[in-house]
Amino acid sequence: KIVLIFVLLRICYGIDAMLAVKIDYSRLGGPGQELLSGVAMGHTIALETFATQFILDIEAACGVRADRIYVVNITEGDVHFSWRWASTMVRFRMLDDGRKPSVIDAVRNLTQQTQVPSSRLLRDGNVTSALDEHWG
Secondary structure, eight states: OOOOEEEEEEESSSEEEEEEEEEOOOSSSOTTGGGGTTOOOOHHHHHHHHHHHHHHHHHHHHOOOGGGEEEEEEEEOOSSGGGTTTOEEEEEEEOOOSOSSOHHHHHHHHHHHHTOTTSHHHHHOTTGGGBOTTOO
16 A cells, blocks of 8 residues: 655765655646635646645655655656546655655655555645555
């Protein structure tokens, strides 16, 4: 049930983690549109809202400051052809700058939370509550 995939760990002043998650939000409506309370703000604002809320969800669940999380891209589900319009892939980096928690501890915590439906990540997140708990 691991939702989180470790794509790349590299050494650069510490360890940065490149991660990807699958979120069950349709690309047809545009990720983030549901966060705008029905107000049509356009694709760019909806996408930025989605990315910002994703970062805030990770920060709240794992204790990693928002300035250490960078959303690389948000795309349609691209691992399986049936995911294209039914899901969204978020690729993001978690940066290590010497502050606690370390990236290794944060990734460990994030991985554990993806496996527990009652975790703060899956229970309380505005975006991360839609993480696909069976992918991984």
